[in-house]
Amino acid sequence: MVVKIDDVARVAGVSKTTVSRVLNNRGYLSEKTIKKVHDAMESLNYQPNAVARQLYKKETKLVGLIFPTVDNPFFGQLVAELEKRLFDSGFKVLIGNSMNDPAKEEMYLKELISNQVDGLIVGAQNRGIDEYHKANLPVVAIDRVMNEDIPVIASDNYMGGKLATELLINSGAKHIMNTDGPINLETPAHRRRDAYEEVMKSHNMVPHTYLVDFSWDIKKKKQAVKEMFAKYPEMDGIFVTNDMDAALVWRTATELGYKVPDDLKIVGYDGANITRVLLPELTTIEQPVEEMAKMAVSTLITRINGEDTPLEQIVPVKIWHGTSV
Amino acid sequence: MVVKIDDVARVAGVSKTTVSRVLNNRGYLSEKTIKKVHDAMESLNYQPNAVARQLYKKETKLVGLIFPTVDNPFFGQLVAELEKRLFDSGFKVLIGNSMNDPAKEEMYLKELISNQVDGLIVGAQNRGIDEYHKANLPVVAIDRVMNEDIPVIASDNYMGGKLATELLINSGAKHIMNTDGPINLETPAHRRRDAYEEVMKSHNMVPHTYLVDFSWDIKKKKQAVKEMFAKYPEMDGIFVTNDMDAALVWRTATELGYKVPDDLKIVGYDGANITRVLLPELTTIEQPVEEMAKMAVSTLITRINGEDTPLEQIVPVKIWHGTSV
C-alpha cells in the first residue's frame, strides 16, 4: 500500500496535523518534532499526494503549454526554456502539441482546464478560440494575437522583416520574394510581411508574397516551393518566414541549379539553437528565445498572482550572418 | 465561481449522482435525462474537476516524461511522437527536461510521483537511480539501461555501429575514429562503439574512440573536436555517436581545411526529422523514432494494465545516405 500522512504520523508518534504542519512549515514546531517527522518520512519513503493537496488548495502548481509541436527547432527550444524557468518557479508542465489542428487545440484546452492548471502559455498557430476567454484562467500568448485581455509576447517582427528585406536589397538582389502563412490566421508574424512590403515599395520594387502554410507536410511544401521557382524564375533573393522552410528553399534551389548566394540570396527567420548547429550557413533573423521565455513566464506568474501586466511585449531581434546572402 | 457538479444537477433538475452517471456513462439512463444533463453542462460551460476524480479513482491519466531536453532533434521528435500517441490513448503528458543533471532528474521523479502519474517514460542520460525502483510505478526506458524489471526500448545500436563502420571502410577510409559519451554511464548506445571496435579489429584496423560528453556545451564540445583533429591528423573517416555532434565535426573539419567526403568521411547517428530537413547531406544511421515511440507507449500501457512485457525490445535501424561519405 502507498504510504500516507497517517502512516507518517503513527511512525513519528505525532498527529496527522503535526505532520501537515511540518510539511507546510506552519504553526509552532520544535526542532525535535520536525526531526521525528522527517525521520519517519524518510524511513517510510513518504511522498505526499499532490492531488489531495491540489483539491483542497485549489492550486495545482501546474502550467499548461500548447504549441504546434516540439519537433521543431524554434518551438523545441522555446518549450525547453519555458519548462526550465517554470520548474525553477515551482511549476510543473503539462504539454500539448496541437499540430496546427484547431480541434486538437480545443481538446487540449479543455483537458488542461479540467486538470486545473494554474495558467497557460500558448503559441499554437490557430485562430483565437473563444474558450481561452471563457476559461477565466491566466493565459500568456507567444507570437499570437489572442483577444483583448490576453498578454502577448512577440519578437520585433516588423523590425525583423525590415532588416531581412534591407539586407537582401543592400546585397544587390533585385527580385525579392517573401513567404508567409495564411493571411486569415491572425498572428504577429504577418508584420514581417508588412515590413517586407513597405521596404520593397520604398525602394520601388514589387513585393510578391508566396503562401507556404505552416501545417503542410514536407512534400506539399516542397511542391509549393518548386511551383514558386517555376512561377518566378527571375527571383534572386527571398525572405522566408522560418528557418525550416528556408532550408527547404535552399535545397530546392540547389537542386534546380541555383548557386546560393550568387544566384539566390536567402534570409530565414527564427535562428534557434539547433539551426545554428545544423545549418549555421543560413543567414537569418534571430528571435531572442530565452528572453521571450523569460518574459512569458514572469508575465504568467504575475497574472497568476492577480496583478496586471502589459498587453504586448516586443523583444528585439538581430541578424545572424551566415553565407546565404 | 467555478461551476461544479451540483450546479449542473440543479440546473438539469436531477441529482448529483445522475450527473455523475451521465459523465461516466454508468447505470440506467434515459435519453431524455442524458440530454437534460448535457444541456445543463453546456449552458453552464461545465468542465469536471479532474483533480477530484483523480483523488477518488487513484488514477490520473497522466504520464511523466523525463528526457534530457526537448531542444534536440532526436528527443524533440521522440517526445512529440510519445505525446501524440499518449494523447490518443487518453493520457496527458507531464514533462521534465533533466538537462543531464542527476539531481534534477531525481527532483522530477519525486514531483511526478507526488503528482500521481500513472506511468513514466524515461530517456534521461544519467545513471540508474534507485528511486525508479522504489517508485513502484510502471516505467519504460528508452535507450537506457535501468534495472532488472524496467523494460527498455532501443534501436539496434550494435547493428547501427556495424553499418556505420563498414560503410566507412567500404568507401575507402583507412583511419577511422569514433566518438562516444562517458563509458561509466550505462547506456545501450555504447553498443555502437562495441560494434565499431569489433568491425575495426576484424579489418585489422586500430579503433580509437574519443570522448565527447553529451552534457558539454557547444564551446567545450568544439574545443574537444579541435583537439581530436590535432591529435589524429591522419583521420579520414569518423563515426560520430549523434547527428548534432556530427554536424559540429563537419563544420570544424571544413574550418580546418578538410573536404568532406574527399578528405574526411562522416557518419552520424539518429537521423531525426529536423536533421533531414536542415542537414540532409549528413550520412547517418536512422533510428526509427516513430516505431520506438509506438512501442514505448504500448509497452507502458500494457504495464499500467498490470500485464507483463518483454524486458528488451530492439528496433532495426537503417542508413540515410547523404553526401558525407
Added chain:
DNA sequence: AAATATATGTCAACCGGTTAATATAAAATA
C-alpha cells in the same frame, strides 16, 4: 394482475491531504 426490467433519487462514505477551533501542558517570562 403480477413479475421483471428500467430509470432516477437520497444518503453517506471515501479519496488524502489542509486547516480552523479548541484544549492542554510545558517552558519562558514578568
Added chain:
DNA sequence: TATTTTATATTAACCGGTTGACATATATTT
C-alpha cells in the same frame, strides 16, 4: 507565583468528484 508564549493533540469540516446501498416509481413483459 502568575502570566504569557510555545508546542502539540484531537476533532471535524472541507475540496469536488465517485460509488455502493437502498428506496421508489414507471414501463414492459408474461
